[in-house]
Amino acid sequence: RGHGAADKPAEGYALTDFADDVTAFMDALEISSAVLVGSSSGGYVAQQVAIADPKRVNGLVLVGSPRSLHGRTAFADEVDRLEDPVDRPWVTDSLSWFPRFHDVPDWYLEERIDDGVRMPAHVWRSALAGLTSATPPVEVATITAPTLIIWGGRDELLSRDDQLALSADIPSSLLVVYEATGHLVLWEQPERVAEDLSDFMESLGR
Numbered sequence: 001r002g003h004g005a006a007d008k009p010a011e012g013y014a015l016t017d018f019a020d021d022v023t024a025f026m027d028a029l030e031i032s033s034a035v036l037v038g039s040s041s042g043g044y045v046a047q048q049v050a051i052a053d054p055k056r057v058n059g060l061v062l063v064g065s066p067r068s069l070h071g072r073t074a075f076a077d078e079v080d081r082l083e084d085p086v087d088r089p090w091v092t093d094s095l096s097w098f099p100r101f102h103d104v105p106d107w108y109l110e111e112r113i114d115d116g117v118r119m120p121a122h123v124w125r126s127a128l129a130g131l132t133s134a135t136p137p138v139e140v141a142t143i144t145a146p147t148l149i150i151w152g153g154r155d156e157l158l159s160r161d162d163q164l165a166l167s168a169d170i171p172s173s174l175l176v177v178y179e180a181t182g183h184l185v186l187w188e189q190p191e192r193v194a195e196d197l198s199d200f201m202e203s204l205g206r
Helices: 015-030 041-052 077-081 089-098 106-118 119-131 160-170 189-203
Strands: 032-037 055-064 147-151 173-178
Touching: 015 119, 032 041, 032 119, 032 189, 041 055, 041 119, 055 189, 077 119, 089 106, 119 147, 147 160, 147 189
Parallel strands: 032 055, 055 147, 147 173
Antiparallel strands: none
């Protein structure tokens, strides 16, 4: 909710709301269980699904996903000052929060900027507040699903210690580090992520 072409309600941006949306989507498509892949805060949502409804999660792939988002982010003040309509140059500048170390196609960046412009200011604020006020899923219960954790070694948002702690909190996890990559791993190295995801999926069948 709140992103892309989805509805943008005034409320309902808690971490649990996003997790409920995932299982509702699975229900609508009659998917009883699946391997969930989440990038950045999407991985945080995937972790919440894994503790709230573990039978629905055959495995997790967490790409640049935090162990915790609790607290106030460095860019929270900027988000708090947003007004409608959200300014395209501001969204473009916001990409600089996450330095990139591999080329990303211009068309893809433009699509992401378009998504950001379509998000009303209240969604930017509410989504950030909902994520940063939530208790980290790994502090609520143990994630039992087999988990692949992928992290960019030059991520300026998530530290190596954060990712080591996340891996330690998930018993059946493997941490893979892409050394010359920033926070937006999926943007920078989609082919490598796809290969590692494929290998992980095959390992679940063995």
